[in-house]
Each structure stands twice: as C-alpha cells, then as structure tokens.
Amino acid sequence: xxxxxxxxxxxxxxxxxxxxxxxxxxxxxxxxxxxxxxxxxxxxxxxxxxxxxxxxxxxxxxxxxxxxxxxxxxxxxxxxxxxxxxxxxxxxxxxxxxxxxxxxxxxxxxxxxxxxxxxxxxxxxxxxxxxxxxxxxxxxxxxxxxxxxxxxxxxxxxxxxxxxxxxxxxxxxxxxxxxxxxxxxxxxxxxxxxxxxxxxxxxxxxxxxxxxxxxxxxxxxxxxxxxxxxxxxxxxxxxxxxxxxxxxxxxxxxxxxxxxxxxxxxxxxxxxxxxxxxxxxxxxxxxxxxxxxxxxxxxxxxxxxxxxxxxxxxxxxxxxxxxxxxxxxxxxxxxxxxxxxxxxxxxxxxxxxxxxxxxxxxxxxxxxxxxxxxxxxxxx
Amino acid sequence: xxxxxxxxxxxxxxxxxxxxxxxxxxxxxxxxxxxxxxxxxxxxxxxxxxxxxxxxxxxxxxxxxxxxxxxxxxxxxxxxxxxxxxxxxxxxxxxxxxxxxxxxxxxxxxxxxxxxxxxxxxxxxxxxxxxxxxxxxxxxxxxxxxxxxxxxxxxxxxxxxxxxxxxxxxxxxxxxxxxxxxxxxxxxxxxxxxxxxxxxxxxxxxxxxxxxxxxxxxxxxxxxxxxxxxxxxxxxxxxxxxxxxxxxxxxxxxxxxxxxxxxxxxxxxxxxxxxxxxxxxxxxxxxxxxxxxxxxxxxxxxxxxxxxxxxxxxxxxxxxxxxxxxxxxxxxxxxxxxxxxxxxxxxxxxxxxxxxxxxxxxxxxxxxxxxxxxxxxxxxxxxxxxxxxxxxxxxxxxxxxx
Numbered sequence: 001x002x003x004x005x006x007x008x009x010x011x012x013x014x015x016x017x018x019x020x021x022x023x024x025x026x027x028x029x030x031x032x033x034x035x036x037x038x039x040x041x042x043x044x045x046x047x048x049x050x051x052x053x054x055x056x057x058x059x060x061x062x063x064x065x066x067x068x069x070x071x072x073x074x075x076x077x078x079x080x081x082x083x084x085x086x087x088x089x090x091x092x093x094x095x096x097x098x099x100x101x102x103x104x105x106x107x108x109x110x111x112x113x114x115x116x117x118x119x120x121x122x123x124x125x126x127x128x129x130x131x132x133x134x135x136x137x138x139x140x141x142x143x144x145x146x147x148x149x150x151x152x153x154x155x156x157x158x159x160x161x162x163x164x165x166x167x168x169x170x171x172x173x174x175x176x177x178x179x180x181x182x183x184x185x186x187x188x189x190x191x192x193x194x195x196x197x198x199x200x201x202x203x204x205x206x207x208x209x210x211x212x213x214x215x216x217x218x219x220x221x222x223x224x225x226x227x228x229x230x231x232x233x234x235x236x237x238x239x240x241x242x243x244x245x246x247x248x249x250x251x252x253x254x255x256x257x258x259x260x261x262x263x264x265x266x267x268x269x270x271x272x273x274x275x276x277x278x279x280x281x282x283x284x285x286x287x288x289x290x291x292x293x294x295x296x297x298x299x300x301x302x303x304x305x306x307x308x309x310x311x312x313x314x315x316x317x318x319x320x321x322x323x324x325x326x327x328x329x330x331x332x333x334x335x336x337x338x339x340x341x342x343x344x345x346x347x348x349x350x351x352x353x354x355x356x357x358x359x360x361x362x363x364x365x366x367x368x369x370x371x372x373x374x375x376x377x378x379x380x
Numbered sequence: 381x382x383x384x385x386x387x388x389x390x391x392x393x394x395x396x397x398x399x400x401x402x403x404x405x406x407x408x409x410x411x412x413x414x415x416x417x418x419x420x421x422x423x424x425x426x427x428x429x430x431x432x433x434x435x436x437x438x439x440x441x442x443x444x445x446x447x448x449x450x451x452x453x454x455x456x457x458x459x460x461x462x463x464x465x466x467x468x469x470x471x472x473x474x475x476x477x478x479x480x481x482x483x484x485x486x487x488x489x490x491x492x493x494x495x496x497x498x499x500x501x502x503x504x505x506x507x508x509x510x511x512x513x514x515x516x517x518x519x520x521x522x523x524x525x526x527x528x529x530x531x532x533x534x535x536x537x538x539x540x541x542x543x544x545x546x547x548x549x550x551x552x553x554x555x556x557x558x559x560x561x562x563x564x565x566x567x568x569x570x571x572x573x574x575x576x577x578x579x580x581x582x583x584x585x586x587x588x589x590x591x592x593x594x595x596x597x598x599x600x601x602x603x604x605x606x607x608x609x610x611x612x613x614x615x616x617x618x619x620x621x622x623x624x625x626x627x628x629x630x631x632x633x634x635x636x637x638x639x640x641x642x643x644x645x646x647x648x649x650x651x652x653x654x655x656x657x658x659x660x661x662x663x664x665x666x667x668x669x670x671x672x673x674x675x676x677x678x679x680x681x682x683x684x685x686x687x688x689x690x691x692x693x694x695x696x697x698x699x700x701x702x703x704x705x706x707x708x709x710x711x712x713x714x715x716x717x718x719x720x721x722x723x724x725x726x727x728x729x730x731x732x733x734x735x736x737x738x739x740x741x742x743x744x745x746x747x748x749x750x751x752x753x754x755x756x757x758x759x760x761x762x763x764x765x766x767x768x769x770x771x772x773x774x775x776x777x778x779x780x781x782x
Binding site for chain 1: 409412413414416417420427430431433434435437503504505506507508511517518520521522523524525526527529530533534537719720722723725726733737740746747750753754757758761762
C-alpha cells in the first residue's frame, strides 16, 4: 500500500502530459523494464535528474576510499600492531582478530569461554524461537524457564564439574543479552500491574501507578542507574550488600517497566468497551475478567510495541558502562586501552556497532512484520 | 466501571444477604487502597530509616546545605561565568545551562535534518529514498553511546594538534582542542542588536496576522516579505548604531600549546551535539514520513482540483494535517533528546549529570545529588510536554473530532 501511495505522489502521475505507462485501456505490464524504471525513478524531471547526479557524485566520492580502507588495504591478520601502522595501511582488522575474545566475552576466564558462547547461542535460539507466532503457547514459557536456568548454570558454574565464575567476571555479548532479556522479562509482570493500576477506578492505586510511571519516564536512564549504583547501598540495612549486576538489572527493570506499562495501557485502551461489558455481564470478577478476557487480547495488540521496547532496552544496556559493568560497549572501549592498539578505535567501534546493528535491525524488521501480520486479523 | 461497582455493592448490602462484609465491593475498594498506601508508606519508611542509619554511620551530612559551600573543582566550559571558588549550587546551575544549551541546539538541528530525511525517504527518486533509508536504519539500530564515543574519538584523533590547526578562514582554527573562531567583544550594542532581532520577529508575526486578516476581508494580501526583511535588517542595525556601533572583534591566536581568545566549540560539545542530532534525526525522519503518509491522497487531489500550486498544496493542505499526527511523537523525541544529553558524562561534557556526579563524589551526598538530577529533568520534561501540548491543542482541529 505504501508503494502505491508513493507511486501516486509521483508528479509524472499528477501532471498528465507524459504518462510513463501505457494507459489506453491496457493494464500496465508487469515486465521489469530497466530503461523505463530508470527514467521513472531517477530521471523523471530536471530537479530529479540533478538530485540523482548529485547522489551518484557523492557515491563516487565515498565508495572507493571506503572500500579501499575497509577491504583492499586492510590488514586482516597480524600479531602486532606494527603491520597496521605502515604508511597506506587501511583498516586494522587484525585488532579484531587479536581482541575479539575480550570484546565478546570480557573478563570471563579464557579457557572457560565456550560456556558464555553456548549461553549466547541458547539465548539467541530462544529469542528466535519466540519470534515464531506458532510457538506462542505455554511450552514457550517452559522453554524460557529451562533455557534461563541452563544459561545461569553455564555462566555461574559451580555444579556438574564446571568451575565457579563470579558474575563480576561476566562481560561482553552475554552480559548485554542477559541485561536486556532479564530486564524486559522481569519488567513485564510489573508493567502489567502498573498498566492495570493506571486504569484502575481506585484513586489511591491510580495515583501511585501514575506517579511511578511519570516519574521514571521523566528522568534519564542514567539517573536511575545512578540511583541503583550509588543510592541503593544506602537503602539497604547495614551489612546487606547487593551485587552490582543485580542492582543494574533492578535499575533497568524499573526503567523498562514504566515504558512497557504505557505500551500495555495502549493495548488496554484499544479494546472495545463491549469486551469489558461482556465480561461483566458474565459475572466475572475483576481478576477473572482481566486474566481471561482483557489481558489475552490486550497483550496481543501490544506485541509490536513490546518488541520495539526490547530493541531500545537492548541499546540502552550500553549505559551500564557508566556504572562500570563490562558489557559489549565497555569491552570494545576497554580493548582500546592497550597502548599498542589505541589508535584503532574505528575498527573496535565498528565491530561492536555491527553486532548491535545485526540484532537490533533483525528485531525491528521482525516488529514490522508482526505489525502487518497482526493487523490483518483485527483490521475493520 | 465505578458506577457498576457501586451499584453491585449497593445490591448486596440492600439485599441484606448474609456473608462477610468483605464481599461488598465498596468496602473492598477502600480496603485495597488502604493496603496499597500502607505498603507504599511502609516501604518508604523502611528505606528512609535505613538510609538515615547508614548516613549517620558513615558520617555523611544531610540536607541541601552543601549547595552553599565552595565546589573547588573546575569545569571545561560554561555558559554562565564559573570559577572553582564558586558554590556547588553555581556549578550545578552551570551544568544545567550546558544541558539546556546542547538540548536546544540539538532539537533545532535534529528537527531540520529529520524533516529533510523524512521527506527524502518519500522521494520518488529511488537513490535519494535509499540514501535516506540507509541513514535511518543505520543510525537507529546502533546505541547512541557507541556513536558518541565514535564521534569523540574521531574528533580527537582525526583533527590535528593546535600547532598544525586547520585554518579554513583567517582566524578560524579547527584542531583536536575544538573549533575557535573570532567573536565580537560583547558590549551593549550587541545585546541591543539581539533585542532588535527579537522585536523584528514579533513585528513580523504581527504583520503576518494582519495580512491574513486583510486577505480574509478584501481578498488581497498586503506584501509582508518586504517590510519583514527591512525590519530584520534595519532594527538590529539601528539599535547597534545607537549604542555606538562597537566593532572590536576578539580573534583567537596560538600561544604555546593552545589557543587564546575568540569563541570556542569544545570537542566534547561538538561530539555530543553531532551524536544527539544524527541519532534523533533518524527517529524524527520516521515520524515525519509517517505523518505525511497518514494524510489521505484525496486531500492532495482536492487541493490540486481547486487550483493550488504544488508548494501551496504542501504548505496549506498536507503539512497542517500531517503536523497533527507528527506533534505528539515528536514531543517524545524532544524529551528523549534532552534526557539522552545526560550521556554527556561519558565523554566529559560538563552537563547537569556530570557536575552533579562530581559533587556527589566530593560531598558523599548521593541522595540529594540524585534527587536534584531527577527533579531538574522532571521539570524540564514536564515543561517541554506542557509547551508541546499547548502547541498541539493550538493546531488541533477546532470543533471537529476530539
């Protein structure tokens, strides 16, 4: 539908002097005609031609040096940085070769790094599996419970002959995934309660929920993380210490829950009033009504915004660098602290950015697909 | 739902059915609320009590008295005058001003860039549309903080040392210490010139309204552009001349290892501004695109049918309708940009969070520090949403659907 509208916006279509396609009674042909396509999409008018030429010129300027830097002159493999420091050398992918283990897994004991590797594969498998609507049933919840337990065992160890690894040594990709997945999974129940509370008839409950949601949404994530890292120890009774990772997860969970609650509220509001009335007329009480009638429908509507929230939580986990956790961004930055490789920041950041991008891009495409798929059922 | 609850409640009591009074929904409602408030108060009391005990045990002062004390640390840049001898209150204010500076400039630039990219994505030129979508998809899916690190590292390593600074124009220096350029020595004349600009803007707005009214009454629109240009050039110039036409210009020069004089854009500010602008513009582009697509094509056809030119179709028909769709999500992007400016701390730009963090480290007063950060951001957020709500109401359909 979008492309149709775009087509209609084509000035060649609104001005009737020069129709591009045959109009005299024939349906437009579906054959792909290169010349016609080029004329229509690149050279349909004088301003359009100028724009096309300008774009081509920019590409001409940009592509050869980028290709030369990234591929042709790049140093792909080397044990020392000297090979990259010669005149005319391009990208130093040898940096990634030397440092990828640290960037991917942080301070995790080198010999044990197959464990976070397996955990990451498991996580990605679970996420990919959850993306398939055919799997949306109770079995998926069980799979997640088992998967998270296995990941926990793999990461911590201490049983089945695995050596114990403290979570202060976790880092890199597994930490980023753990922070975002656990953050969003833990935020979900809280968010549902907050959303229901915000739509409640009971003024006290409503006020508490609205205050929490608006307070969290009004402040930056950094301040919530600060609260988790500096103020939280003050909140606890003497002698009780809470681990840094857990505090970060708590901060991210609270932050995410406020945003999720607003998404879920959107779902609740978009249900027709008749659903509420029908549930009431069946004599269901509030919790029965909510559990059996309202939430199953509302949560379904909310899945695309939920995926979008997951993407932004995933990107936001990079902020834990400020409270000193070794997530993917921190390891990419710390790898540069080695004086020998210090100047290759571009390679390091591009490597990390590519990892972030792959995941976030896939999720955003998925959310668009889901939106179209879910829309077809409920479209009036 | 409230009605229905109470009627059911009345039913059960009026009917005099036996059973616990707990079955009365009104009683339950009150009970639930009391329980909730009780729980919230209990948790709060517990935390406050723990905090006070901990603070006493660690010998940390409480209260906002520290705002009056001397801060003793310097910050790399400030819009208002600040020296280490000033108070903590002053350094936090300087931080807030830096936050506002980068946010306001960022919002303006991101809106301009985002609008251009959003329209470009709808272009019927395939290359332009592809460029725009690569831009949007690329920047949206990479964490902002990573982008900030990248820009900052780029500025620091790709630009030369001050001694070999690039000089695109005489007196303009671009180096890894930032951008230095000549700047007038500030005197009353320049302030008056700014006042003149503001007056010209107000006068133009008034002229424009008057022109609209006259057009409505007589069908002829008086010329506004001519007088407006005259006002914008004439008023500032006249006021500047009245104040004695100051012409002294402060030109930067290299002394030792760094520059002295002139105005300066620091690398931290530049990296933050570039990062925030490019990142937010990608989101704004999607909003603008969605807004324009949301206007039915019949509107364009109708506008063309009554004989409007293409430019006017956009300005009078499409844009006003698209804006109503665009404004609410745009507001939240503005808020996001302002909140994201707090990432400044990671690259060393002294914004509110960074100055508050240093203050917390020096005084140990974490509770007050974080409270100040949160209160300020809440105020800023609420002000922006209030303004945008007002603007949204202002452009909403009058007398139509809600």
